[in-house]
Amino acid sequence: MVESTAPPGGARRGVLFDVDGTLIDSSYIHTLAWWGAFRQYGHDVPMAAIHQLVGMGGARLVDNLLPSGRDRDEDEDIMASHGALYASHWPSLRALDGAKELLGQCHAGGLAVALASSARQRDLQVMRSVLEADAFIDAATSANDAAESKPAPDILEAALDSLGMHAANAVYVGDAVWDMKAASALGIPAIGVTCGGIQEAQLRDAGAVEVYQGPRHLLENLGSSAIGRLLALQPKP
Template sequence: MRPATRPHESSPDVHTDRPALLFDLDGTLLDSVYQHVIAWKEALESAGIPLSIWRIHRRIGMSGGLFLRALVRETGRDLSAAEADRLRVLHEEGYRRRISEVRPLPGAEALLELLSASGVPWAIATSSSEATAKTSLSLLEIPPGVPVITRDQVQYAKPNPDLFLAAAEALGRPIGESFVVGDSVWDLLAAQRAGALGIGVLSGGYGREELETAGAYRVYDDPQDLLEHIDELGIRTHS
């Protein structure tokens, strides 16, 4: 019979000093939320659906299907499946036209480099399509082998937990040993449903109280702030 682990000991299968970090992309690693907002506004207006920018912003980070249903519900207009698909295409085209405006958020590249150098596993899980994510990821230096999970690879995107569950599985880590890092309430709701601790960042436009109410264990200004306080997550790095 295997002896019981004493309270102060860790199982050899548990990596308490190197939990996995599962990152959202837009608003978390890239300063791209408002480019997405404007792209959605233009797409919606092309279909005769005028909607205030602030209402669109509140839904950024959700799956495209839920996003459109929620926004259209506020206008009282029905959309056919073909119309919804067309709006998604127009949004992606509009975002790609603005990719020259997008930059990595402060500290994003340094944070990812430190994690890689310290042997801390990390992945990216985004509600964007593979095509849109590929355009965005070109702005970051992603090492070979880092999993990138997009909405095309799962049944449901955020606020469902599928993206983060798939990212943890791709890393070979239990979701319970993982932190989800995101800028929206949809990221943090998905983290709760997945069974991971949620870390919020303010760089996507949501407020601290909103992120904490949605389940954030800690909230930081941006990736740079998280980098400077990485020890608060119990992560030992080789800095």
């Protein structure tokens, strides 16, 4: 269920943030967890191939990496194994440098802030505790809020709905090709960050209008970014 403290109305401006690999340094942990889950069921999938698809929903990732003629009855078990292996790394999760400050600066400027994540609800709760930024977050989505995972735009649509906001008034920040494609499907300007391990050229090819090294780099350039342009439109106190 979408968590929201937002009042209704369509005139708000705001920023949607992916979480894994964008605000939390977890992309390679997910890669390792998927690698281990595949091996538990006899599939030797290279980590490099897995990493390129992190950010997709689990069912899409499994379907793209395993042979079409496999025993699909195992897919749910593989996804459950990934979840368990990832959970074993919860104590190691860390916020990326500048993540909390970036959320705080957007909030202080009057923009609505939503976490547009397709993580499991429990994983999202853990990552929010790591961020320690709930005071700056107006809404958050989890895997329960979308029929289709990224690159489908369902998660972003759910986040927009939770904020009572139109796509034309939003900017999205993410680290994966699938984030860029999901935002492009709704006509939302997408800012890419390379801290999840995906190269700038790949993010731009997928639709990123700007690319930064991570939250700190974006924060340092906030005024000239797509977020800065939204901030400039906010009414002055």
